[in-house]
Amino acid sequence: MTKLLSKDKKYKRVAYYPGCALEGTGKAYDTSTRAVGKQLGLKLDEVKNWNCCGAMEVKNIDPKIQTYLSSRVLSNAVNKNKHDVVMAPCNGCYHNLKKAEYDLENDPATKEVVDRLSTKAGHKTYEAGQAETIHALDWIKDAIGEEELSRRVKHSLKGLKVANYYGCMYTRPRHIFPEKDQGPGSESTSEPHFMDDLLATAGAVNVDFPLKTACCGGAHTLSDSDTSTKLVLNIIEAAEAAGAEVIATECPTCHSGLEMHQIRAEKVLGRKTNVVIMYFTQLLGLALGVAPRKLGIHENVSDATDLMIDKRLLWAT
Amino acid sequence: MPIHEKSLIREENIRTRDDLVIDGVDVSGHWSTFIESRVVTDYNEDLEDQIAGLPGGENIHRCWQCGSCTNSCTVNALNADFNPRYWIYLIRTGMESELLRDKDIIWQCVSCNKCTYVCPREVAPEGVMKATAHWLELMGHTPKSPSTLFDEVFSEQVIKRGKIEESGIIRGFFKKTGQPLMQNWLTTMAFRLFKKLPFGMMFHMAKSTIFRPKTKGWRKSQLAIEDYIIEQDTKHRKLLGLDKPTSPTPQASNDNATSTLVEAAE
Numbered sequence: 001m002t003k004l005l006s007k008d009k010k011y012k013r014v015a016y017y018p019g020c021a022l023e024g025t026g027k028a029y030d031t032s033t034r035a036v037g038k039q040l041g042l043k044l045d046e047v048k049n050w051n052c053c054g055a056m057e058v059k060n061i062d063p064k065i066q067t068y069l070s071s072r073v074l075s076n077a078v079n080k081n082k083h084d085v086v087m088a089p090c091n092g093c094y095h096n097l098k099k100a101e102y103d104l105e106n107d108p109a110t111k112e113v114v115d116r117l118s119t120k121a122g123h124k125t126y127e128a129g130q131a132e133t134i135h136a137l138d139w140i141k142d143a144i145g146e147e148e149l150s151r152r153v154k155h156s157l158k159g160l161k162v163a164n165y166y167g168c169m170y171t172r173p174r175h176i177f178p179e180k181d182q183g184p185g186s187e188s189t190s191e192p193h194f195m196d197d198l199l200a201t202a203g204a205v206n207v208d209f210p211l212k213t214a215c216c217g218g219a220h221t222l223s224d225s226d227t228s229t230k231l232v233l234n235i236i237e238a239a240e241a242a243g244a245e246v247i248a249t250e251c252p253t254c255h256s257g258l259e260m261h262q263i264r265a266e267k268v269l270g271r272k273t274n275v276v277i278m279y280f281t282q283l284l285g286l287a288l289g290v291a292p293r294k295l296g297i298h299e300n301v302s303d304a305t306d307l308m309i310d311k312r313l314l315w316a317t
Numbered sequence: 318m319p320i321h322e323k324s325l326i327r328e329e330n331i332r333t334r335d336d337l338v339i340d341g342v343d344v345s346g347h348w349s350t351f352i353e354s355r356v357v358t359d360y361n362e363d364l365e366d367q368i369a370g371l372p373g374g375e376n377i378h379r380c381w382q383c384g385s386c387t388n389s390c391t392v393n394a395l396n397a398d399f400n401p402r403y404w405i406y407l408i409r410t411g412m413e414s415e416l417l418r419d420k421d422i423i424w425q426c427v428s429c430n431k432c433t434y435v436c437p438r439e440v441a442p443e444g445v446m447k448a449t450a451h452w453l454e455l456m457g458h459t460p461k462s463p464s465t466l467f468d469e470v471f472s473e474q475v476i477k478r479g480k481i482e483e484s485g486i487i488r489g490f491f492k493k494t495g496q497p498l499m500q501n502w503l504t505t506m507a508f509r510l511f512k513k514l515p516f517g518m519m520f521h522m523a524k525s526t527i528f529r530p531k532t533k534g535w536r537k538s539q540l541a542i543e544d545y546i547i548e549q550d551t552k553h554r555k556l557l558g559l560d561k562p563t564s565p566t567p568q569a570s571n572d573n574a575t576s577t578l579v580e581a582a583e
């Protein structure tokens with residue numbers, strides 16, 4: 001119980017691991033995450049001198065290298081930033097840090113390799129249990145919570161119809177997320193709802209969307225574009241069929257995958273869809289009264305401006 | 318008897334006589350459908366150990382063939398020939414030639430981990446797919462898949478600099494696979510993006526192409542990782558019997574999955 005109480009406070013100031021995508025194609029996710037944090041009075045300390053977590057690629061060369069990369073990020077957060085909570089908004093980063101935590105605790109062979117590489121590289125090795133990795137959703141949900149959030153909402157999303165898309169890496173495989181599926185209050189790996197909860201508090205109406213955790217083919221966005229286009233089209237059409245005006249995302253890879261293949265489906269398969277794709281932090285930011293510019297809404301490929309103007313959500317462009 | 322689950326049997330193994338009368342009974346058409354009998358003699362008894370020795374394949378022996386992986390599989394829903402349960406069966410029974418018939422699609426696993434999520438035996442079928450794709454390339458059965466080429470371009474940059482710069486990776490990948498950068502959907506996307514981008518953002522993007530992001534003091538990590546790659550590559554080649562220069566390695570011209578990274582390391 002004491003842990004739960006202190007946890008609340010703990011998340012108000014966390015180490016922030018943006019990752020490579022948030023410095024590139026996912027810049028708007030970084031901007032909007034920081035803006036929402038600032039608006040809510042939450043403090044983000046960027047992990048010092050961080051490196052790439054390995055994304056979806058390095059594990060295919062060797063999973064233990066990926067674990068080493070992720071462990072170095074955790075080691076820096078603990079030893080350089082002196083934090084014991086690391087917040088990663090990118091599903092890929094979040095997943096890899098979680099996986100590193102799990103493997104370091106449960107697989108001696110991985111631990112041996114990580115210790116060896118860390119020593120060779122001349123930095124402190126990360127020990128399982130030194131830090132807790134959380135997603136941006138956990139962060140807002142725990143540090144602020146729905147009650148407080150509803151008090152902070154300045155411009156309700158006024159019934160905007162949203163399909164919440166969580167993707168693969170946030171919930172699978174189950175064993176690397178021991179805190180999920182723990183009953184009321186915890187996140188579910190089969191039917192995740194944290195994004196639904198937050199956006200509903202901000203005034204959105206969450207449509208009944210069956211493909212919340214379907215795969216967008218992000219791993220093969222460029223190397224097997226036809227497969228990715230089919231998968232994305234399936235997700236987008238299901239969201240439209242459910243009545244969604246916006247698909248809310250929580251991952252830069254999913255987000256740019258949906259944007260890219262929405263266009264590709266139109267150009268290559270002749271299937272045009274209209275649903276708008278936005279980061280959940282952009283929607284939340286609008287509701288909290290952050291200026292749209294500061295949320296990077298104009299940087300999205302999927303153009304949200306018409307819909308936002310139509311819904312009178314762009315209150316101060 | 319008609320075969321109801323035809324979709325599960327390879328078409329070329331199904332025989333149907335259009336014209337057949339047995340003991341005066343006309344059994345033409347689907348009444349005479351049967352499956353071609355076959356005799357398997359070319360087992361590769363090392364196949365399971367080889368796959369199990371590559372990263373991701375470690376738990377293949379735990380599979381009890383329930384089929385949950387295939388049932389949940391993202392790619393199987395698009396292509397019924399993509400069948401993780403079946404491939405695990407073939408690997409465990411050593412039916413290499415049968416496995417090779419699907420060699421060109423195994424790399425298409427999108428790592429969604431639905432299989433690993435549902436597998437009751439903790440086989441981690443996603444890892445087995447990666448190990449199998451890796452095995453096919455190491456043995457020279459397939460050229461490097463586009464996915465492997467992408468992984469390599471990406472990993473090379475991470476190992477060298479600690480961070481990646483996306484546009485560099487995309488350019489590198491298109492070059493490596495001989496694709497034009499100007500595909501109509503990509504240009505449409507770039508156009509839509511640039512039309513709206515403020516000057517600051519363009520500046521930011523241009524800056525990261527010129528001053529490519531790098532983690533400070535990364536050199537020692539780079540060397541540690543490269544040593545490890547060479548060590549693992551040597552181990553894998555030994556396991557697959559590819560370390561003996563005298564043995565005629567299958568399609569020796571086909572460079573394997575890690576060699577570029579090792580070359581980069583040297």
Ligand code: SF4
Pocket residue numbers: 379380381382383384385386387401402405432435436437438439440441442
């Ligand atoms: S789900 Fe697991 S046990 Fe079942 S067939 Fe697939 S790998 Fe085997």
Ligand code: SF4
Pocket residue numbers: 386389390391392393401425426427428429430431432433442443446
């Ligand atoms: S990880 Fe690969 S094999 Fe497993 S369900 Fe996804 S696509 Fe299929």
